[in-house]
Amino acid sequence: xxxxxxxxxxxxxxxxxxxxxxxxxxxxxxxxxxxxxxxxxxxxxxxxxxxxxxxxxxxxxxxxxxxxxxxxxxxxxxxxxxxxxxxxxxxxxxxxxxxxxxxxxxxxxxxxxxxxxxxxxxxxxxxxxxxxxxxxxxxxxxxxxxxxxxxxxxxxxxxxxxxxxxx
Amino acid sequence: xxxxxxxxxxxxxxxxxxxxxxxxxxxxxxxxxxxxxxxxxxxxxxxxxxxxxxxxxxxxxxxxxxxxxxxxxxxxxxxxxxxxxxxxxxxxxxxxxxxxxxxxxxxxxxxxxxxxxxxxxxxxxxxxxxxxxxxxxxxxxxxxxxxxxxxxxxxxxxxxxxxxxxxxxxxxxxxxxxxxxxxxxxxxxxxxxxxxxxxxxxxxxxxxxxxxxxxxxxxxxxxxxxxxxxxxxxxxxxxxxxxxxxxxxxxxxxxxxxxxxxxxxxxxxxxxxxxxxxxxxxx
Numbered sequence: 001x002x003x004x005x006x007x008x009x010x011x012x013x014x015x016x017x018x019x020x021x022x023x024x025x026x027x028x029x030x031x032x033x034x035x036x037x038x039x040x041x042x043x044x045x046x047x048x049x050x051x052x053x054x055x056x057x058x059x060x061x062x063x064x065x066x067x068x069x070x071x072x073x074x075x076x077x078x079x080x081x082x083x084x085x086x087x088x089x090x091x092x093x094x095x096x097x098x099x100x101x102x103x104x105x106x107x108x109x110x111x112x113x114x115x116x117x118x119x120x121x122x123x124x125x126x127x128x129x130x131x132x133x134x135x136x137x138x139x140x141x142x143x144x145x146x147x148x149x150x151x152x153x154x155x156x157x158x159x160x161x162x163x164x165x166x167x
Numbered sequence: 168x169x170x171x172x173x174x175x176x177x178x179x180x181x182x183x184x185x186x187x188x189x190x191x192x193x194x195x196x197x198x199x200x201x202x203x204x205x206x207x208x209x210x211x212x213x214x215x216x217x218x219x220x221x222x223x224x225x226x227x228x229x230x231x232x233x234x235x236x237x238x239x240x241x242x243x244x245x246x247x248x249x250x251x252x253x254x255x256x257x258x259x260x261x262x263x264x265x266x267x268x269x270x271x272x273x274x275x276x277x278x279x280x281x282x283x284x285x286x287x288x289x290x291x292x293x294x295x296x297x298x299x300x301x302x303x304x305x306x307x308x309x310x311x312x313x314x315x316x317x318x319x320x321x322x323x324x325x326x327x328x329x330x331x332x333x334x335x336x337x338x339x340x341x342x343x344x345x346x347x348x349x350x351x352x353x354x355x356x357x358x359x360x361x362x363x364x365x366x367x368x369x370x371x372x373x374x375x376x377x378x379x380x381x382x383x384x385x386x387x388x389x390x391x392x393x394x395x396x397x398x399x400x401x402x403x404x405x406x407x408x409x410x411x412x413x414x415x416x417x418x419x420x421x422x423x424x425x426x427x428x429x430x431x432x433x434x435x436x437x438x439x440x441x442x443x444x445x446x447x448x449x450x
Contacts, residue, residue: 020183020204028195069208070358077352086351086379086386088195162305162380163194 001073001115004124008059009067010079011131014108015052018081019045022101025088032090032163037097044101047138048081051131058127074111081108081135090163093152102142109135180214182207187237194302198350198376198385199229202296205353205374206265207236209360213263220263223252225272228303229296229376232267246276249284249293256291257433263364264291271301271309274331278310281333285340285369287431292363292370295333296350298378298385306381318382333373334423335412338405343368345408345424349392350376355420362398362422368430375418388418396421403427 001007022045026038074080087100112132119125185207193199210220221239224230225248233240239262243251252266266284273281273295284293299316301307307319310331317325337345344366348356356374363370375392377385401422402408408424 024191024200025195027190028193028200031190031192032195068212068358068361069354072354074354078354084351085198085201086196086377086389089379090195092195 001119001124001128002121004121004127005059005062005064006067007115007119007124007128008055008062009064010072011055011112012052012059012064013067013072014079014081014111015048015055017079018083018104018108019048019052021082021085022048025083028088029090029092034090034092036094037092040094040097040101051134055131075114076107080111081105089157091157091159093156095146095149095151098142098146098149102139102146105135105138105142109139180211180217182211185210185217185237187235189234191231191235193228193231194378194380196377196379197228198298198374198378199232199296201350201353202229202267202294202356202374202376203232203235205348205350205356205360206232206267206294208354208357209364210236210238212357212361213364215263219261220265221252221255222265222267223248223255224266225268225277226303227269227272227301228378229267229269230272246272246278246280248272249277249280252291252293253284253287253289256289257431260290260432266291266293268295269302269309270295270297270299270311270331270333274310274333278331282336282340285337285342285371288341288343288368288428289431290367290369292360292372294360294372294374296374296376297333298376298382299330300378300382302378302381306378332412333371334415335409337371338408338412338424341369341426341428342371342424343426343428343430344370344422346371346398346422347373347375347396347420349388349418349420350374351389352392352394352420355394358398359422366425368426368428375420391416392418392420394420396423398422401425 022041026041029038081104083100083104109132112128115128116125116132217238222233222236223241224233225243226245233242241251248266248268252264256264297311299309299311301309308322308326312326314327315325334345344363346359348359359372363372375388377388396419402424
């Protein structure tokens with residue numbers, strides 16, 4: 001990561017895509033009346049949007065670079081805090097949702113921590129460390145929620161009449 | 168750059184601007200979510216005005232996609248999306264035309280149209296979300312299903328038929344741009360779609376897009392796909408592209424072929440007004 005503007009461009013997209021994915025999954029699970037998981041994903045989307053607002057505020061007055069979606073310097077195929085699409089299931093339980101959300105927050109934290117460690121610019125390193133610490137708070141919070149959430153039984157996904165798209 | 172910093176981008180239209188207010192009813196976990204996102208990101212990257220783009224589809228889970236975008240759309244009939252998209256592009260060459268659907272709609276019900284759309288080589292982009300199953304009707308074997316897939320009660324011993332090979336057929340029939348992506352790598356799919364739109368003629372983008380409800384084992388595609396057809400090293404030679412396909416395991420992603428076949432476009436795009444058209448129907 002070479003500049004503060006490039007870093008903030010990444011941070012804005014990271015938080016924006018994370019919020020969108022959480023909302024998208026919440027919308028999809030609403031169709032299947034999976035209320036507990038919907039509530040959890042909405043909450044996670046809210047947290048991502050708070051971070052998004054913060055990143056945008058810090059970028060005010062800056063000329064952010066245009067980065068094509070395939071040119072971002074993500075460690076994986078997508079922005080790191082985005083829950084993988086395939087991790088969702090219409091019968092997923094809060095345990096699954098918390099596990100997936102925790103994984104995404106850990107990836108976000110690791111991304112920021114890596115920038116904090118490797119960037120040459122001191123201001124950039126400090127900001128990335130701050131973002132990593134905030135993600136760390138989310139990680140701790142999710143870990144405590146997960147510790148209080150019972151895992152599902154082995155047959156949680158069984159369904160004798162799986163759904164078709166709803167018209 | 169906007170006065171208020173938003174997601175990066177030089178243009179004023181963002182990916183979200185190309186999404187409609189309608190919420191997709193796909194199963195949670197469906198790969199088609201990522202393809203929808205890739206299409207809207209590609210439109211933002213290309214900065215196509217919303218009134219200058221159209222998405223045409225047939226029938227099936229993935230064919231619901233026009234409703235989820237904010238550009239013009241036509242959710243048409245089973246297997247007939249390509250003729251409609253072809254007609255639209257011929258009549259309105261100024262539009263950026265996408266055709267979208269699934270493997271059943273495109274390669275079985277619309278299989279013949281697929282061959283001739285490749286042959287005709289009209290300038291449009293066909294995105295096929297291939298999950299190797301009929302998901303909307305609860306999980307029957309499709310034309311791209313493996314012969315030994317025993318997941319459906321209709322084919323308990325497996326369909327026993329060699330799968331349809333869309334890329335080989337597209338290359339044989341004359342498609343000008345042929346690529347394959349994976350919905351688990353959506354930003355790469357964006358690149359494939361952007362390149363497909365920019366390349367003249369008929370472009371096929373096959374996107375391996377897991378059906379997590381009826382083919383949950385397809386989640387493992389993220390381990391089996393490999394991006395070995397680098398877009399910058401796409402073959403422009405059909406013979407070489409065929410040779411690449413001989414070594415393909417069905418999970419290679421990237422751009423296989425960028426050809427220079429002549430693009431079909433009517434010599435005089437229709438400029439008739441409604442009155443002129445009505446004269447043609449007068450008894």
